[in-house]
Amino acid sequence: MMDLLRRLAPVAVLAVLPxxxxxxxxxxxxxxxxxxxxxxxxxxxxxxxLHVKEQIAYTGQVSRTLLTRVRHDDANDxxxxxxxxxxxxxxxxxxxxxxxxxxxxxxxxxxxxxxxISGGEELRWFAADGWDAPxxxxxxxxxxxxxxxxxxxxxxxxxxAIGCTSVSMDEGGTRAEFEQQDLPAGQTFTVVxxxxxxxxxxxxxxxxxxDLASAFTLDTVTGGAxxxxxxxxxxxxxxxxxTRGRDARAVHSEPDSLTAVENGHFSPPDGVxxxxxxxxxxxxxxxxxxxxxxxxLAVRGYLRIDEQPRGAYxxxxxxxxxxxxxxxxxxxxxxxxxxxxxxDGRDTVLLSQLHGSFAAGLxxxxxxxxxxxxxxxxFARRPDAVRTRWTTLGVLVTFLGVAATVLLAWFTTYxxxxxxxxxxxxxxxxxxxxxxAKTGKxxxxxxxxxGFRQYLTTGEIGDVDPAQRVELFSRYLPYAVVFDTVDxxxxxxxxxxxxxxQADTLYWYHGPAxxxxxxxxxxxxxxxxxxxxxxxSSRQFHRRL
Numbered sequence: 001m002m003d004l005l006r007r008l009a010p011v012a013v014l015a016v017l018p019x020x021x022x023x024x025x026x027x028x029x030x031x032x033x034x035x036x037x038x039x040x041x042x043x044x045x046x047x048x049x050l051h052v053k054e055q056i057a058y059t060g061q062v063s064r065t066l067l068t069r070v071r072h073d074d075a076n077d078x079x080x081x082x083x084x085x086x087x088x089x090x091x092x093x094x095x096x097x098x099x100x101x102x103x104x105x106x107x108x109x110x111x112x113x114x115x116x117i118s119g120g121e122e123l124r125w126f127a128a129d130g131w132d133a134p135x136x137x138x139x140x141x142x143x144x145x146x147x148x149x150x151x152x153x154x155x156x157x158x159x160x161a162i163g164c165t166s167v168s169m170d171e172g173g174t175r176a177e178f179e180q181q182d183l184p185a186g187q188t189f190t191v192v193x194x195x196x197x198x199x200x201x202x203x204x205x206x207x208x209x210x211d212l213a214s215a216f217t218l219d220t221v222t223g224g225a226x227x228x229x230x231x232x233x234x235x236x237x238x239x240x241x242x243t244r245g246r247d248a249r250a251v252h253s254e255p256d257s258l259t260a261v262e263n264g265h266f267s268p269p270d271g272v273x274x275x276x277x278x279x280x281x282x283x284x285x286x287x288x289x290x291x292x293x294x295x296x297l298a299v300r301g302y303l304r305i306d307e308q309p310r311g312a313y314x315x316x317x318x319x320x321x322x323x324x325x326x327x328x329x330x331x332x333x334x335x336x337x338x339x340x341x342x343x344d345g346r347d348t349v350l351l352s353q354l355h356g357s358f359a360a361g362l363x364x365x366x367x368x369x370x371x372x373x374x375x376x377x378x379f380a381r382r383p384d385a386v387r388t389r390w391t392t393l394g395v396l397v398t399f400l401g402v403a404a405t406v407l408l409a410w411f412t413t414y415x416x417x418x419x420x421x422x423x424x425x426x427x428x429x430x431x432x433x434x435x436x437a438k439t440g441k442x443x444x445x446x447x448x449x450x451g452f453r454q455y456l457t458t459g460e461i462g463d464v465d466p467a468q469r470v471e472l473f474s475r476y477l478p479y480a481v482v483f484d485t486v487d488x489x490x491x492x493x494x495x496x497x498x499x500x501x502q503a504d505t506l507y508w509y510h511g512p513a514x515x516x517x518x519x520x521x522x523x524x525x526x527x528x529x530x531x532x533x534x535x536x537s538s539r540q541f542h543r544r545l
Contacts, residue, residue, distance in 0.1 A: 088103075370385075387433055453483045456483055
């Protein structure tokens, strides 16, 4: 008996499996869904609005994604706007989900389905498309405000030219019927009907489609407009510079040479200090101006520079020594700020150790220099503030140009026009560096200092009293730093003597043992370069270009 049961068990299992599987298969089929019939009544109304009433009979879960955007031409897409949805279902975005129990009825309006053509109007609508389940039968009835002139329909892919199952028109030409059998899921049933010209007054709804090639189309219109905008904007910048950024009085192209010597004593042109001259010339408080001021403070007795002895592979270094020279009250604000930044409560400091508080103090030196040139009456406003204002405006115009270019390229074919704003903004940002303008007094002072520069570039010892040469030509040296003629004037200083013999040292610059003035030119060149490096590393100043 047991043996018989073991033999029948597999047969019983095989017999039960189809029964157990049947509900699952039925459930899967129900979930997949199927539309047995969809019947649509469509009425074309004035303004090109197509009113659709749709009734469907279905099983399972189904939904339809309406086709609301198609390609129209190279630059545009065509939109179909569905509004006024109501009935047994919901419209979320472009997707209709029926809510009935096997049957559903809903209505909606479609705008943009009518196209004016030669001699008439054409209605084209995707009557049954986007269903996620197969449609066994689709029937469409169409009526319009005027007699129908032509009919056609297609089934399959969106661009299919295969005709639908059937299409017919009543005897009066006022109503048409379209039918399609067995439409697969995701396929399209398109109906097309022709009406007389002006029957509805409808027109396509177009949306520009971004295309990089067409967005920056270069033709007569865009090229001419771009050239015109560039001339207008860049011309405006030129006028702006001419009226706002040009010096009040032009500097002579060939200034008279000045010696800055009166009665055997040093007298800089207009009493201008080296740091002031540097800021006056290039309208910037930079590394060279501060380096020249350090040398000037030494020459005038506020500090001494002691060159440190070094081995063959040691980096050069200098000890800056505070002296009990003239009172600090006689210094200008920026000179006092620099003196305080160097020593900061100490009497000596190595040049290689100028960091920390020195870097912070240089910010005060920079601000004091800019305030000084305004106080001297050489500039109406601080040059750095003027540059910042115009450069910021240029950056804003550039960003505006970028935004305009993106918008023009996205919605039109005139993206090139936005480039004009970008170019103008970039030009303004760069040109902002040249916008600080000297006053008449500043331009006159610059003319005098340029004459002094000419003398420093070509001048020699001449007939200066030997007893005055050390001090006089030392006083020239800080200005030579500003004018980039250090090597020339350092050699001049190295060649002077006070009593007919070569000097071993200077009152403001001491060298190590076995050092004399024959080494001064090389020492001074290295000192100015090293000092400039220490200052520029603070990031408060930039090297002069």
